[in-house]
Amino acid sequence: MSNIKIFSGSSHQDLSQKVAEHLGLELGKVVTKKFSNKETCVEIGESVRGEDVYIIQSGCGEINDNLMELLIMISACKIASASRVTAVIPCFPYARQDKKDKKSASRAPISAKLVANMLSVSGADHIITMDLHASQIQGFFDIPVDNLYAxxxxxxxxxxxxxxxxxxxxxxxxxxxxxxxxxxxxxxxxxxxxxxxxxxxxxxxxxxxxxxxxxxxxxxxxxxxxxxxxxxxxxxxxxxxxxxxxxxxxxxxxxxxxxxxxxxxxxxxxxxxxxxxxxxxxxxxxxxxxxxxDISMFLAEAIRRTHNGESVSYLFNHVPL
The missing domain is CATH 3.40.50.2020 (Rossmann fold)
Known part of the structure; x- marks a missing residue:
């Protein structure tokens, strides 16, 4: 595959490495660090101009830090003239906050919608995730969302x-x-x-x-x-x-x-x-x-099919070889 770059956030680098190996690619160079005041800094270490970029970051660990890191990585790639940026989020953060609970009247937030807005505003063109807690979260986006199934x-x-x-x-x-x-x-x-x-x-x-x-x-x-x-x-x-x-x-x-x-x-x-x-x-x-x-083969095949403009629905019913 040409004109494709895969980067890993810091949440799950082992999974990112397995995805890259399935695709026969090397993970892109990226340096993430924190300033003394805990602000996140990201430096993309190679050119992404005109590239189809995939950033793998799961909603786990230090969820808020990792979400912010993902947003900054997306923005960095868009500013660096990437042709398309896809956020690969195996476990979608804040997915359980997808509706208002009647017990908390009208003061409960719909945080999953907020996360969707943040991803869109940061510059994401496409989302790949797996087993969303609530399928209506796909409707929170104005960009394509591929929800894979385990x-x-x-x-x-x-x-x-x-x-x-x-x-x-x-x-x-x-x-x-x-x-x-x-x-x-x-x-x-x-x-x-x-x-x-x-x-x-x-x-x-x-x-x-x-x-x-x-x-x-x-x-x-x-x-x-x-x-x-x-x-x-x-x-x-x-x-x-x-x-x-x-x-x-x-x-x-x-x-x-x-x-x-x-x-x-x-x-x-x-x-x-x-x-x-x-x-x-x-x-x-x-x-x-x-x-x-191991779900790395699902994510790898979804990335391959997305990059080549092929249907992803095959993965809904089949384990990729």
Whole structure:
């Protein structure tokens, strides 16, 4: 591929390196540093004039710093006359703040919309992300957004690592994930169940109600992300108490903040499977239950297809080779 440059932000350089290797490219030279007052400074170390530029930066770690770094990198490339700048954001920051909560009246912000505005104003021409928490976030942008799905990789993992998957039951830990779960059950031709959760406040669950029969079945929890892991650990306990033989959890974005790792280690999971949209090296060392699916080939193929003007929809149902 000609006239293409890939740069990595500081949030997940390992993933960026894997993407570049899949494409047979070297990561572009970029230096990021902070002044003594904590302002971010970015220096692009090579010419991007007339180039198709891709900047890989996930919404994790020091999220606010990394978001600001991404905005500055986009702006730097546009000012340096890049022909197109695409922000590759495997885990979209502030995606859970996508609507107003009726409990907070009209004073709650829609921060995901603000982030969309900031990316557009900084000069981004295109966004590539994965498993947005809410699909309506795509509508917050006036530029193209390709929302990739981890579903093909999830299906492959289930078939390869769950011995009796044909007799399993797929479970959504909340009502918002039913569309995601039903899509997987249709592909596997198995049944699904739903756990309805009632929250007192953010990251705190009041009660759970299981809808569906999981007795003597292998239950596979599917969700887009897990933060403190209160939801999935409560859900696992609910499934075991309802008679499930084994419980797996498969998540796209494993944030794992606060008490998450200790909760996972104390929970009754056979395995918790996440993608590497967020760095997982430390978490894997702290818990033997955590397994990681590599999504670098999805991002690499999306970049290749975007650069060549090809359709990206193939990736919605297939794992790229």
């Amino acid at each position: 579903e093909p990789a999830v299906l492959q993992w289930i078939k390869e690592h769950v011995p009796d998957w044909k007799a399993s039951i797929i479970v959504s830990p909340d009502a918002g994930g039913t569309e995601r779960v039903t899509s997987i059950t249709d592909c596997l031709n198995v049944e699904f169940a739903l756990i309805h959760k009632v929250r007192k406040k953010a990251n705190e669950i009041d009660r759970m109600v299981l809808v569906g029969d999981v007795k003597d079945r292998v239950a596979i929890l599917i969700d887009d992300m897990a933060d403190t892991c209160g939801t999935i650990c409560h859900a696992a306990d609910k499934l075991i108490s309802a008679g499930a033989n084994k419980v797996y959890a498969i998540l796209t974005h494993g944030i794992f903040s606060g008490p998450a790792i200790s909760r996972i280690n104390n929970a009754c999971f056979e395995a918790i499977v996440v993608t590497n949209s967020i760095p997982q090296e430390k978490n894997v060392k702290q818990s033997t239950k955590i397994q990681v699916i």
